Amino acid sequence: MDSINKAVLDLKRLDLLANNDSSIHRLDARAKVLVTCVFIICIVSYGRYELAALFPFFIFPAVIIALADLPPLFIARKIALLCPFVLVVGMFNPVFDREVLLHLGSFAVSGGWVSFASIVVRSILTVGAAFILVGVTGFTAVCQALERLGMPQVFAVQLLFLYRYIFVLTEEAGRASRARELRACGKKGLGIRSFSSLIGHLLLRTWQRAERIHMAMLARGFTGAFHAHRQSHFGKSELMFVLGWSTLFIFLRLQNASQLLGKLVTGLFP
Amino acid sequence: MHMADALLSPAVGGAMCAVSAGTIAYCSRKVRQELDDKKVPLMGVLGAFLFAAQMINFTIPATGSSGHIGGGMLLTILLGPYAAFLTIASVLVVQSLFFADGGLLALGCNIFNMGFFPAFLAYPFIYKKMVGNNPNQTRLTLAIMVSAIVCLQLGPFGVVLETVLSGVSSLPFSTFVLLMQPIHLAIGAVEGLVTVAVVTFVFKARPEILQGALEAGPTGSRPVRTVVVAFLVAALFIGGIVSLFASKNPDGLEWAIAKVTGKEELEASKQGLHGVLADLQQKTAFLPDYSFRKQPEPKKSETVPVQKDEAGKVGTSAAGLVGTMIVLALAFLSGLVLKKRK
């Protein structure tokens, strides 16, 4: 099944990005999680017709992508697969909100289109922030950061286990699904009946795997507790990173930088 | 039907994050109390299983289009409510980070919409009641069908409420509900069918798995009832706050900032930096006889309408447009420069 393999390859590629070594990668994961949160909250706190004010925030992904040496086209391609639900819901804005909000020359633009554009830009920024966070931090480190920020250990362990076995199980599912497709001549045989027995088998094998893993854990003295030790410290550079970016975000949130710059320039050449 | 950051207001997103985080904390404690260390790897691999299973498509009967399993009810039946909630939540976390399904702030909403209803409503009040203590095929089928349909009505309804309360989308509540609910009636029926088929398969192959899950679930319905009541209260409370926000202050953070900085209106800051820059502009607007001036003004900004009070904040003048272009260029340029320097 091509789509599964593609999805897995994408996942692996994003996962491997976290192995890069850069000033951003070396920062404590907590700093990056916090900055990403501030960023997203600032973005979503804008009113629905806010569009121009959102653009200055592109400075964050641009700078981080550059400093951390992430592949910009890959990130852009991933962002381009924007959640279709958002677009569908967003498309209704121009339908319901026809009041003219601004004129571009002789072109009247309705509030609906402005808010639709705003939704798209928000999506790009928030979704991009999530990808960048994973790309510069890695899933494991994000989980550990969240745990140190107060997430219960049970849930942290769950996330780590899930992530570990995603790679094993997506490959297994991909193989099973490929076998089914190869024998489903002309799309027949891809219905619910074959699906459910395929999923059923996959589920039983998964269950047995869980039993074997449990065995392996017991064999190494597992008694229910996870001992993790990780030296990471929230030092000066982390503090600078968090304070610097947060200040910038809040400044941008309070001052419409696009407007300011635009005024400056149009003022120069009136 | 993943909820997305782009459609959320901070008040709604934050409230739902708090609710989901609370439920995760509660379930974590419950799972730890169960002291069943077999469940540790089981939850992990079943989460990975759900993740993988959602990538396999099947042909939806009578339509020819393809769909995939949601799996909320399936996991709840296999793991019991607490472990299932955590597992579903963990899958959503990975999806939001790696596949952009929604976004990070929307996680709270998504975890609630897709985890809470199967684990804490459908499972204790529909599934367990209908299946009883000795499951047979008819009971299982009925219970799962009803549960799946109920979950897939409540989940999307949650999406509708969250979207409408956030106010980023202009979709009116009634239209949105009419769009979402009937579609999800069909989706729920298909989800039910698939879940029945998978559970039946497991039931035939390894009946002890289902039996074990039935016993391992919450023993009495009392703890679950407490949870549900607590959440209804919390939801009402939060709903009240949110509606207060929504009515008086369409923009929660701005309101909060205004409170903090003590300024009535953020526009007031124009006297600050805006003012300084405006002064600067006038001083730097040199070359008054420059030929540009003689040209007709193609898109100078006096056309901004004032019918909407939000329009004032829109930032839609030509200045805004020009500035936007510059800002974008600057952002990417800075990226490029930083990259070159390395």
Add this chain to the structure above:
Amino acid sequence: MSHHIVEVKNLRHVYSDGTVALKDASFRITHGESVGIIGANGAGKSTLLLHLNGYLEPTSGNIRIGDIPLSKGTLPDIRRTVGMVFQDPDDQLFMPTVFDDVAFGPFNLGMAVADVEQRVTEVLELVGANHLRDKPPYNLSGGEKKRVAIATVLSMSPDILVMDEPTNGLDPFARRQLMALIRDFKHTRIFTSHDLDMVLELCERVIVLHEGEVWADGPTLEIFNNEKLLAECRLEKPLSMQGCPICGSGRLAGSAIPCPKSYASSGFDS
């Protein structure tokens, strides 16, 4: 210390679905022995191994590891003494990184952080995998996974090493590496395998299981020369003991000298 003796007496195991996996197995393995357990699929090999560290409880019969009879109360001691390497390393490597995985056992034994670090480094160097320590297990090759899986067990300094199909799915080079590694382990080694050539090279003693019973128990060469016995148990001579398929001449066990004619007629030079 007679810790390293494994004694199995009249072991019988019936699974909950009624399958009789082991009928009546008895043997005694003394310190420092290297024993191969062979037999057809379904002969009861894996079931037997799972008893050795107490994951399965005998339906009847008993097991002693050194002076300790296997029972619920002695499980932690037994599991520390008997290190178990599973067939599928994906079941054994469940932590986010190689380091975490190897450290899992020592942490469960209650070792201090510094000691754990030292132990992990030693063991990873022993299996030649120290350069992989920060990698997640899903990014390793099959051979690397297997070596790390062995490291996770060695880190608990077991006295007895039990392995299920250690060379399964490895390429020839990785298989050689692994065999060298097993040969260097000083203590008692017990493993099941269908790789009879490996058994021939590494074990001085072989136990043949057939339909849940010990069918034969003796020196490796003796058993592999008993063709009648091997045929009865759906086995055959290791390839290196069989005649050359091209010239028909036999060759000595363990000899690495190939038949000269095999080159001449293989068509490589035409």
